[in-house]
Amino acid sequence: DIQMTQSPSSVSASVGDRVTITCRASQDISSSLAWYQQRPGKAPHLLMYSASSLQGGVPSRFSGSGSGTDFTLTITSLQPEDLATYYCQQTSSFPLTFGGGTKVEIK
Amino acid sequence: EVQLFESGGDLVQPGGSVRLSCEAYGFTLNNFAMTWVRQAPGKGLEWVATIDSSGGSGTHYADSVKGRFTISRDGSKNMLYLYMNSLRVDDTAVYYCVRPRISNPHTRCFAPWGQGTLVIVSS
Numbered sequence: 297d298i299q300m301t302q303s304p305s306s307v308s309a310s311v312g313d314r315v316t317i318t319c320r321a322s323q324d325i326s327s328s329l330a331w332y333q334q335r336p337g338k339a340p341h342l343l344m345y346s347a348s349s350l351q352g353g354v355p356s357r358f359s360g361s362g363s364g365t366d367f368t369l370t371i372t373s374l375q376p377e378d379l380a381t382y383y384c385q386q387t388s389s390f391p392l393t394f395g396g397g398t399k400v401e402i403k
Numbered sequence: 404e405v406q407l408f409e410s411g412g413d414l415v416q417p418g419g420s421v422r423l424s425c426e427a428y429g430f431t432l433n434n435f436a437m438t439w440v441r442q443a444p445g446k447g448l449e450w451v452a453t454i455d456s457s458g459g460s461g462t463h464y465a466d467s468v469k470g471r472f473t474i475s476r477d478g479s480k481n482m483l484y485l486y487m488n489s490l491r492v493d494d495t496a497v498y499y500c501v502r503p504r505i506s507n508p509h510t511r512c513f514a515p516w517g518q519g520t521l522v523i524v525s526s
Contacts, residue, residue: 328511330512330513332448334448339499339516339517339519340516341514341515341516342504342513342514345504351504383447383448385448387511387512390453390463391450391463391465391466392450392511394447394449394450395447397448
């Protein structure tokens, strides 16, 4: 099974700050990576797919990069509505696996 | 608009059974591989099971549910199901029905998600 490791587990930042979340796969998954945002009490929703493609309707302050085993999700200018937990997911092979999540808090 | 609505969550005793349902709107469910993902209270996301689109016949299960859970679909009703048997306390979770972003057998990122249905396994 492919293990997905996210860091940090939580981050606190101010509105307008740049926030970077890292996801590492235990083996090469090429660009088969998705990112999700889960706001408190809500279902997750898709932010990025194929590591760097922005899902429709997602603000352009979100971006993704990486390939192989190391990936990042960047929020260039943190907004209050970005308070959420963010998950990466490898889409390369079954069993599909998620990272443990990164909780983003607003200072 | 593409939407998914889950139902069937309940309080169940250990060893019991429950059937979850997911009704799909705005698309033909048979054209997509469909998946269940769960989230235990205060925990992260866990993939549970996937059924291939109607053109394929495959099902895939997490080791934690293999042999106990069965995923199936009824194309005539545009419904997805998850039959859950021999339930354990650690099956307690919100269960989400999810669809791939596009109708491609190799697309395994999910949009949209349903609102989820809660299964509590407790005596």
